[in-house]
Amino acid sequence: MVQKVWYSYDDIHRVVQEIAEKIKQSGIQYEAIIAIGGGGFIPARMLRTFLGEFLGTLSIYAVSTKYYDSDFQGKAGNEIQKIQWLDSTPTDLNSKKVLVVDEVDDSRVTMEFVLTELQKDGFNDLGVAVIHNKRKPKKGKLPENIAYFSGLEIGDWWINYPWDALDIDEHNQNAMK
């Protein structure tokens, strides 16, 4: 049986506040945020509020990836591909201190992919912030020299986020338990 956990929006908001406190204590002065869509959009927007207290208002950029099942020419398995990436508008973004935000660090495959691709794009001062880090063997690896911030360290549980709830009252009742 997989253990399931539920978090209310207010729970998540408070966890993000704690992430901001950890970032503040690190002394790293991030200059922009990159949200990994769709899961990173909500924590990134919350985080901007709290980081704004000591870093000013940061722009949030977005990238999105998607898994797809590839069985092309016998190469079966899960592959990851870009859905949206940075366009050419922010020409000097890769010279800045940039914080990459997602909801959960699970297998770490998405995180490795995004960070590695950003490093190829010339980013060399990256940090990562996630609401939850699942303590489990990771398929993906963090590249070197990446600052890492997680709100909560948890087991390999099934996380029910409020933004996936079709019935928010039922969801909140589960989160209260």
Next chain:
Amino acid sequence: MVQKVWYSYDDIHRVVQEIAEKIKQSGIQYEAIIAIGGGGFIPARMLRTFLGEFLGTLSIYAVSTKYYDSDFQGKAGNEIQKIQWLDSTPTDLNSKKVLVVDEVDDSRVTMEFVLTELQKDGFNDLGVAVIHNKRKPKKGKLPENIAYFSGLEIGDWWINYPWDALDIDEHNQNAMK
């Protein structure tokens, strides 16, 4: 005195659910979402959950704009510019039915800018969804043939969204009033 209103996360979640119901009743089968950052990130992510019930899981793309004060060569005033736009990854996105999402339709300047730029990019089947539409004279205009969905029609009030709250308990107390 400007009237102020506060909404809890759960309030917003329920309003987004109502927007999804209106979209369902319109019969328009959107194929992708474009969130206007940073305000559109949270409602877009919530909306994907509810739209997923009848449209399947939609990809969320993101664009961001920023106002800046231009006094270049005497042209003073507020100007709007792109912070991030669509890159070349989603090559056929402009041929799809796409829903553009933001938190509030206030002066409508950002909305006009984004929709007009997307139409220049070849998008010709666009809809708009906002949590709140302020009933007020609009500086910006909606281009023609844009489907429009708002969760709540309100006065020209100061809206306090939960994602801007430094103290979520105090915010929720205000939202309860």
